[in-house]
Amino acid sequence: MNQKKVLVTGIAGFIGSNLADRLIAAGHKVIGIDNLSYGLKEQIAPEAEFHKLDIRSKDIYPVFEGVDTVFHMAAKNCLSDCQRDPVDTADINVVGTVNVLEAAKRANVRKIIYAESSDVYSGLKTFPTTEEKMQPETFYADSKAAGHFFAQSYVKYHKMNIAGLRYFNVYGPRQDWRRTDRPIVSEFIIQLLRGEKPILYGEGERSKDYIYVDNINDFHLLAMENSFTNGQVYNLGSGIATSFKELLDATQKLLGTKVEPELRPSLSFGVERTEADISKARALGWKPKTSLEEGLKKSVDYIKKYVIPKL
Ligand SMILES: NC(=O)c1ccc[n+]([C@@H]2O[C@H](COP(=O)([O-])OP(=O)(O)OC[C@H]3O[C@@H](n4cnc5c(N)ncnc54)[C@H](O)[C@@H]3O)[C@@H](O)[C@H]2O)c1
Secondary structure, three states: OOOOEEEEEOOOOHHHHHHHHHHHHOOOEEEEEEOOOOOOHHHOOOOOEEEEOOOOOHHHHHHHOOOOEEEEOOOOOOHHHHHHOHHHHHHHHHHHHHHHHHHHHHOOOOEEEEEOOHHHHOOOOOOOEOOOOOOOOOHHHHHHHHHHHHHHHHHHHHOOOEEEEEEOEEEOOOOOOOOOOOOHHHHHHHHHHOOOOOEEEOOOOOEEEEEEHHHHHHHHHHHHHOHHHOOOEEEEOOOOEEEHHHHHHHHHHHHOOOOOOEEEOOOOOOOOEOOEOOHHHHOOOOOOOOOHHHHHHHHHHHHHHHHHHHO
16 A cells, blocks of 8 residues: 555544544545634544644645645535625635645645535536536535635646545534534434434425445545546535435434424525436446445444433
C-alpha cells in the first residue's frame, strides 16, 4: 500500500470522522482541521494529527504543506440554521471553501475531493436526478452551488485535480443528532427507543434517497486514486427513494415496535423527493454495498450505546 498524507477538513463531524477512521485503517497518515463548531473532539481518531482551526483563516495554509490529498468536508449544513443566517452560511461554505482550494493550490496538493450536496438539485422536479442540471433553492444549496463554481474555476485556471461529491441523505454512526433539526433517520430511532410517538408530516409520503456512510467512504477511497474523477462531480446515493412512512416502518420492524405515528400537516419547507441517478459513480466500479436494513441496524446500535445515555 502506498501510504499518503491526507488532510480532512471537518474531521470532528459525522462524515469527516468516519472517513478519517477508514483512511487510517487503509494505512494513510491523516491530518484533520475542524473548529469544533458542530463536531466533537472525541470523534476524532487518536492517530490523526488534529488542528483546531477555522477553514476561513489563512492559518490553515501551513497545514497543507506536503499533503497528497485533501477531503474538504467542513461546512455549515443544518438547513434551518443556514436559512436563518445566509451571511454566515456564505462565509463558511463559500469563503471557507475557496480558502481551502487556495491553500491546496499554494501547497501543490495532488488531489482535492470536496462535499457538494444533493440540495443543489432542490428546485428540480425530475427523478432520478443526473449530474447535468443544478437548481439550488435554499441558502445552503446556493452556498454549495457557489462552491462548485469556484472549484471548477480552480480546475480551469490552475489545472487542479478536483472532484465534487453530491451526497444524498447520508446516515450512520455519529450522524449529528444534536443539530437544530434532527436528521430523520436518527429522529425516528431516538423517538422509538425513548417510547415517544414518532411524528409523520403529511401522509409520510415525502421521499429521500438514503445512503449509508461506509458506502460513501468506499467512493472516497476509490476517487482518491482514480484520475477519471478529476474535474468531475458525482451523485452519491443509493438510487432508491424511500418515503418517510417506509423508513418509519423499516425502523419499527427492526426495533420490534408498532407505535402509531402522530400525523401533522405537510412541512412547507424542504424538498419533497430526492432520488439519485448514480450511473456515473457506478461506471467507476463503485456500488453501495450496505442495504438500508443493515445500515439502520448499525445506526440503532450506535444510538443505543452513545446517544440515548446522553439524552
Ligand atoms: N450528512 C449528509 O447527509 C450530507 C448530505 C449532503 C452533503 N453533506 C456535506 O458533507 C459534508 C460533511 O457533512 P456532515 O454531515 O459530516 O456534517 P457535520 O456537521 O457533522 O460536520 C461538519 C464539520 O465541519 C466543522 N466546521 C463547520 N464550520 C467550520 C469552520 N468554519 N472551520 C472548520 N470546521 C468547521 C464542524 O465543526 C463539523 O465537525 C458537509 O460539507 C455537508 O454539507 C452532508
